[in-house]
Amino acid sequence: MLSALIWIPLLGALLVGFGREPLIPARARLIALLTTGGTFVWTIVLGSQFDVGQAGMQFSEHLTWIEPLGLTYDLGMDGLSLPLVALNGLLTTIAIASGTPSVSRPRLYYILLLLLNASVTAAFLAQNLLLFFLFYEVELIPLYLLIGIWGGANRGYAATKFLIYTAISGILILAAFLGSTLLTGASSFGYEPLLTQALPLGQQFLLLGALLIGFGIKIPLVPFHTWLPDAHVEASTPISVLLAGVLLKLGTYGLLRFGLGLFPEAWAVLAPWLASWAALSVLYGAFMAIAQTDMKKMVAYSSIGHMGYVLLAAAAATPLSLLAAVCQMVSHGLIAAMLFLLVGVVYQKTGTRDLKVLQGLLNPERGLPLIGSLMILGVMASSGLPGMVGFVSEFLVFRGSFPIFPTQTLLSMVGTGLTAVYFLLLVNRVFFGRLSEPVQDLPPVYWSDRAPAMVLGALVLLLGLQPNWLVHYSETTMASLLPARLAIAPTAVVAQPMPKAEIME
Structure with a gap:
């Protein structure tokens, strides 16, 4: 069922x-749309059969592959992987639907998008460390080519920088996985057997440090973030949607699954430092976003800040904060994808993303009124206004993290206020006021331009008004994510699962 x-x-x-x-090109696009749409529908079918009361892996598959290497084809789905697999299927379908129908070299383009979708899904489902690493590296190739071939003027530089950073990330992750297996004496790279193996604290620090830097590059966290703004600026709109909406989640997923899951004792000791690191990323991303004049780069820096919330929640390591981490990953994926889609439409119709040039695009007759309205909705969601999914996820992050790390949580809350500042600057400069002379006589906006962002906007509102649909699948899994062997350290408190009623309040 999962292999499909x-x-x-x-x-x-x-x-x-x-x-x-x-x-x-139209036929290639149709095949790609039907394929990714079919996998998304199949994910929904699996979700309907998912037992939310079971914490372990479901729909498991096992096949011995290369036994001497300890590599097995082990797949499984739980409350951590299910929302991310669904997010991958949805955003890949939207990315294909929002792309230019007459894209150059359509065969290669859609092949790479489908390979990217398959490899990311496989990474979220892999229950063998070596299998996860294999798919983690495979997704690097299509994304590098998608940026390097269909990107902007400096696409070669951005794609190469992305390749180098991600290659270093992979080396560190592989070293940690090899070290875990060798030091525990495990006979394979299976994830479940390693959960019961406890290493000395010094060895855990070494292996966890490699994972923190490796996955920190992917997230990305400061100071390993410099590849992301360049990649977003040069990537086409569909690739930016996938990069922000899905690819960054491989880093946070890896930290939760392998960092916290395999080395909980070391994680508990390092937790205050991780929370401080998260607050630093949140504030740095916010201040850098304020300084930008390129709409796309501003949204890119906002992603750095919002991914810091996930690390803060993971550092607190309470059942509520871990649930919040999943919600924040899904919330950021939807909101960031929506914002990049809208920035792409603005750039396509006006030929610029410069905040110094754009003005008055909410003009109902000659501007982009519906696009502007959707952009206001997106920035409100990103700023954490009640009634939208961004509020739900950020509130859960702060509610779950504050009892453990009050100072770092308060600093991160300042980052939420700064989010409102830089997005208010964007909306005020670009959409309000008199329509600027350089962007007069805009070409028409078709429903194919509006529909993808409207779908994401509807989901942002729907999940904000009915958050139980988001937390329902992950609550049991995240409450039991910490291994039973974890000794509660003074730096991290493992609380009892909170009742659903309190979560919803």
Whole structure:
């Protein structure tokens, strides 16, 4: 059942690659849309059969692959991976639907998107450390090519920088995985057996440090973030949607699954430092966003700040904060994807993203009134206004983290206020006032331009008004994520699961 989520996109890539000549772009796009849409629907079907009261892996699959290396084809889905797999399927479908129908080299383009979708899903489902690393590295190749071929003027520089950073990330993660298996004497790289193996604290620090830097590059956290703004600015809009909405979540997922899961004792000792690191990333991302004049770069820096909330919640390591981490990953994925889609439409219609040039786009006759309204909705959600999914996730983060790390949580709350500041600057400069002369006589906006952002906007509102649909699947899993062997340290408190009624309040 889980393999279908991986192999259906691969089958779609084969159909695009070996279809009859000539394969027109519209047909390749249709095949890719049907493929990713089908996998998303299949994820919803699996979600309907998911037992929310079970904390362990469900729909598990096992196949011995390369036994001498300890590599097995082990897949499983729990409350941590299910929302992220669904998010990947949804945003990949939206990215394909929002792309230019007449994209150049359509075969290669859609093949790479389908490979990216399959590899990311496989990483979220992998229950073998070596298998996770394999797919973690595989997704690097299509994303590098998607930026390097269909990106902007400096796409070569941005793609190479992304490649170097991610390659270093992979080396550190592989070293930590190899060290975990060798030091515990495990016979394979299976995730479940390693949960019962406790290493000396010094060895845990060494291995956890490698994972923190490796996944910190992917998230990205300060100071390993410099590849992200360049990649976003040069990437096309669909690739920015996937990069912010899905790819960054591989880093936070890895920290929760492998960092906290395998080395809980070391995590408890380092937790105050991790919370401080999170607060630093939140504030740095916010201040850097305020200083930007490029709309896309501003949204890119906002992602750095909002991903810091996930680390803060993970550092607190309470059942509520861990649940909040999942909510924040999904919330950020939806909101960031929506913002990048809207920035892409503005750039496509006006030819610029410069805040010094754009003005008055809410003009109902000659501007982009619906796009501007959706942008206001998106920035309100990102700023954490009640009634939207951003408020739900950030409130849970602060509620779960404040009892453990009050100072770092208060600093992160300042970051939320700064989010409102820089997005207010964006909206005020770009959409209000008199329509600026350089962007007169804009081309028409079609429903194909509006619909993807409208779908995400509806989800942002729906999950904000009915947050139980978001927390329902993850609550049991995240309450039991910490291994039973964890000794409660004074730096981290493992609380009892909170009742649903208190969470909803």
